[in-house]
Amino acid sequence: MNLPCILLEPGLHVKHCEIFLINFSSKNGVLMNVLPDSDILTLLMSATLAVKMVMIFLALMSLWSWTIIFFKFFTIGGARKQVMQGYDLFMDAEDLTKGLKKLGNESPLSRVSTLAVKEFRLLEKADVSRDRKRLLVKDTLRRVLKQGISKEMRNLTRNLPFLATCANAAPFIGLFGTVWGIMNSFHSIGLAQSAALATVAPGISEALIATAIGLLVAIPATIFYNYFLGRLNEVESGMVDFAGAFLNRAEREIAWASKNGKQD
Numbered sequence: 129m130n131l132p133c134i135l136l137e138p139g140l141h142v143k144h145c146e147i148f149l150i151n152f153s154s155k156n157g158v159l160m161n162v163l164p165d166s167d168i169l170t171l172l173m174s175a176t177l178a179v180k181m182v183m184i185f186l187a188l189m190s191l192w193s194w195t196i197i198f199f200k201f202f203t204i205g206g207a208r209k210q211v212m213q214g215y216d217l218f219m220d221a222e223d224l225t226k227g228l229k230k231l232g233n234e235s236p237l238s239r240v241s242t243l244a245v246k247e248f249r250l251l252e253k254a255d256v257s258r259d260r261k262r263l264l265v266k267d268t269l270r271r272v273l274k275q276g277i278s279k280e281m282r283n284l285t286r287n288l289p290f291l292a293t294c295a296n297a298a299p300f301i302g303l304f305g306t307v308w309g310i311m312n313s314f315h316s317i318g319l320a321q322s323a324a325l326a327t328v329a330p331g332i333s334e335a336l337i338a339t340a341i342g343l344l345v346a347i348p349a350t351i352f353y354n355y356f357l358g359r360l361n362e363v364e365s366g367m368v369d370f371a372g373a374f375l376n377r378a379e380r381e382i383a384w385a386s387k388n389g390k391q392d
Contacts, residue, residue, distance in 0.1 A: 302342020
């Protein structure tokens with residue numbers, strides 16, 4: 129059927145032409161929908177059970193990964209700030225005692241130094257000679273400081289492996305939904321004995337949505353996992369620098385720990 133040719137005459141607006149075309153095509157049964165019959169929500173609801181299970185599982189992974197991201201963003205960022213500022217305050221202090229007081233109580237450096245001071249007091253009360261203490265103090269404090277740093281890093285890295293799991297596994301889980309959707313499409317072709325686009329399109333759409341959801345889970349997890357690793361390296365480096373400075377000051381300022389200290 130031939131549609132009439134519309135010429136825009138002076139004073140005739142485009143809107144009037146559009147109304148004319150819609151009315152004309154409606155009367156002759158040729159009105160076409162501009163938008164598709166089904167949207168993303170409809171595709172999700174009409175998906176097969178296996179694809180729905182894949183999407184739900186990916187949604188749960190995304191929810192938990194974003195929870196970890198927001199929590200770690202504040203905890204790791206706060207720890208980094210405390211370590212950097214605490215190290216500068218400790219180095220600017222006049223002596224070891226004043227430096228430890230400037231660290232406060234919430235800083236990771238404060239918790240590490242508390243373990244070292246506690247072990248130092250135990251060694252100080254030990255029933256051994258001063259020469260023997262002097263030989264033991266350096267290795268003892270080094271071990272305790274290392275243990276304190278390891279404990280702090282374990283707390284900061286907790287749950288981060290889940291982000292790595294999401295980054296690696298989510299695309300393949302989405303791919304499983306893709307494969308299942310394509311299998312369902314071929315099954316529909318066999319039942320309908322037709323390879324028309326209307327037959328295969330729903331299954332392919334489900335497959336593509338599963339792949340997209342898998343990527344939406346994996347991409348943020350990958351970005352923030354690498355971001356947190358970089359921040360954690362800075363935190364660990366700062367604590368290692370603090371441990372070295374603490375050990376040097378302890379050897380310098382504590383009388384019996386120094387070679388120049390007075391003998392009993």
